[in-house]
Amino acid sequence: MINLVHNEMMKLLGKRRFLIIGIIIVVLLALFAYAQARQSEAVKERLGEVDWRTELQQQIVDWQNRLSSAGQWREQLEIQIDQYQYYLDHDVNPSEPGAPSFMRGFTENSAELFLPLLVMIVAVDLVSSERSMGTIKLLLTRPVSRSAVLLSKYIALVLSVSIVIFLFALLSYLISALMFGNKGWTAPVLTGFEVRGGELDASGVRLVSQWQYLLQQFGLAWFISLVVGTLSFMLSILMRSSAAGMGTMLACLISGAILSNMVSSWDSAKYLFMVNLGLMDYMSGSPPPIEGMTLGFSLTVLAVWMAAALAASFAVFTRKDIY
Amino acid sequence: MSDVTLSVRGLRKVIGRRVIIKDLSFELTRGEVFGFLGPNGAGKTTTIRMLVGLIKPTAGTIRICGLDIARQFTKAMSRMGCIVENPELYPFLSGMDNLRHFAVMLRGITRERIDEVVRLVGLEERIGDKVGTYSLGMRQRLGIAQALLGKPDVLILDEPTNGLDPSGIREMRAFIRSLAEKEGLTVLVSSHLLHEIQLMCDRVAIMAKGEIIRVDTVQELLASEERMVWRLRPLPLGRLILSDLTEVLSADEVTVTTVYSERHAGEWSRRLIEAGVSVMEMNRKLPALEDLFLELTGGESID
Incomplete structure (x- = not known):
């Protein structure tokens, strides 16, 4: 099996897939990093000569004065005060991005569409390209069962997803560290918001270090990409052409983004996989598209979709006549 | 085994x-x-x-x-x-x-x-x-x-x-x-x-x-489907002699086609020459796949 997976990886490398993905990431990263740098410059200009330390200090004092009358918001205020105090203590300007905070923003924005898209480049023709090249006839007439062939391809896909996420993390770190400096890894980030009964519940809010937050983000991004990759993998088996598979998958992703803004009153839409791809929103505390959706719920829905896609893939692939 | x-x-x-x-x-x-x-x-x-x-x-x-x-x-x-x-x-x-x-x-x-x-x-x-x-x-x-x-x-x-x-x-x-x-x-x-x-x-x-x-x-x-194509002069006489010896399958203005027989081909040409017919050409012809099909399927066409 290891040998078969090695074969699949060799073919992916031969097709220069990872090189293409790497180049796409670098180009996009450079664009975003440049835009970010311009923006923070503009902010600095607008604010003039005011020292950010004085401003933070003022905000803290302001909040401390309100603590006594804050009531139920007291806890949240305390957390925010802690956060600002940290910035002051460690001499971190919150409006001046370091590598980690740039990576955080970039990952948050790319996890839903950009990363799955990159994974699709690999996944969508893992099987259909063998068919269009005709090599599937050799692949399936060797003394290896069809399910073993398909399993090796799927393992190769899981590896590819990991490689893509790793490449993404590495490249975004390198570029942003180069442009914004390498500081702020332990800066605190607010997380743990929950939406209950239509209201933001801040009782679970806590501070985590930026590197912890990033790690969680990459984990979720990996999972989202794996789900999209698995679904593309299935389409790659069901459809003869890679282009048709790619188109279908893209339509799903985009409709997911649109639906998320529209389905708040269509309750059963929460079982659609594309509405559940916004895992990042649970971390940053944006309200979910449909009331009652939680991180656990979305993870379960996605896992079920993934399992179904895999089952369908194996069922079809092992029985199909190859013409 | x-x-x-x-x-x-x-x-x-x-x-x-x-x-x-x-x-x-x-x-x-x-x-x-x-x-x-x-x-x-x-x-x-x-x-x-x-x-x-x-x-x-x-x-x-x-x-x-x-x-x-x-x-x-x-x-x-x-x-x-x-x-x-x-x-x-x-x-x-x-x-x-x-x-x-x-x-x-x-x-x-x-x-x-x-x-x-x-x-x-x-x-x-x-x-x-x-x-x-x-x-x-x-x-x-x-x-x-x-x-x-x-x-x-x-x-x-x-x-x-x-x-x-x-x-x-x-x-x-x-x-x-x-x-x-x-x-x-x-x-x-x-x-x-x-x-x-x-x-x-x-x-x-x-x-x-x-x-x-x-x-x-x-x-x-x-062997069962091979043909022999004869170009003879004079043709009508040649054809007559051949039809006595074997089965003539078809004939046109220039050639006569008979079945092919490894054993008899030499004998047939000798008889033709003895009768004063010049044998210009004896051509052993493999059946075309199409002919073979027509033969084997009894006239059913390929398509």
Whole structure:
């Protein structure tokens, strides 16, 4: 099996897939990093000569004065005060991005569409390209069962997803560290918001270090990409052409983004996989598209979709006549 | 173990309501080159795809060296090598990487074995190049190398000379013959060219509309269908004499066509000359595939 997976990886490398993905990431990263740098410059200009330390200090004092009358918001205020105090203590300007905070923003924005898209480049023709090249006839007439062939391809896909996420993390770190400096890894980030009964519940809010937050983000991004990759993998088996598979998958992703803004009153839409791809929103505390959706719920829905896609893939692939 | 390497019994394929392949049965033995002859659409490729496990038969069994491919797929496949239609390999990998790729899928293929098959098909010089840069002939040879990697007992080649130039075709024929004669392989080849099959095969099965209409040795098959074309002067007298001796099948203004007989041809020409007829030309004519079909199917056309 290891040998078969090695074969699949060799073919992916031969097709220069990872090189293409790497180049796409670098180009996009450079664009975003440049835009970010311009923006923070503009902010600095607008604010003039005011020292950010004085401003933070003022905000803290302001909040401390309100603590006594804050009531139920007291806890949240305390957390925010802690956060600002940290910035002051460690001499971190919150409006001046370091590598980690740039990576955080970039990952948050790319996890839903950009990363799955990159994974699709690999996944969508893992099987259909063998068919269009005709090599599937050799692949399936060797003394290896069809399910073993398909399993090796799927393992190769899981590896590819990991490689893509790793490449993404590495490249975004390198570029942003180069442009914004390498500081702020332990800066605190607010997380743990929950939406209950239509209201933001801040009782679970806590501070985590930026590197912890990033790690969680990459984990979720990996999972989202794996789900999209698995679904593309299935389409790659069901459809003869890679282009048709790619188109279908893209339509799903985009409709997911649109639906998320529209389905708040269509309750059963929460079982659609594309509405559940916004895992990042649970971390940053944006309200979910449909009331009652939680991180656990979305993870379960996605896992079920993934399992179904895999089952369908194996069922079809092992029985199909190859013409 | 018996000499039968490939045995097919009651093979049948139904798609929807259409019966594509109708109850094929045949057996191939060690060291034999067996031809599958039929026009396009006769069901050759479907049959071959069932033999190599790409298509599941609706009914019937296929055994390779006694191993049923439906039950013992991997064991049966390790005894067989094949090229189905074109030798499609990965164009973005080198010839060597392609061979390694398929060697991994077999068990216990050593580096030496890979080098051996590369030498066998004469690709030593270009084996490091990307397959995308190969000519069709080279790809065909690489395909054969790949099929031979696992030292199969049965080699199945679908239209092996398709797209090759004349010298390539001759080489391929000689190569296939030598595999059968020297290595004792059973080779099954398909073709839509009678000429091709005639030069390469020991036995041939003629397929039309999903059925095998005849299985015979090449000699037998051709002997019964061969013709002799005579150009004689004067023609009417020649024709009269010939019709006394044998059956005249057809005649036009220039020639007379009779059946061919190895035994009687000399005798017939002597009789013609004795009667004062000049024999300008005696031409032994192989039947065209079309004629053979018309003959065998009783006038049913190919299409």
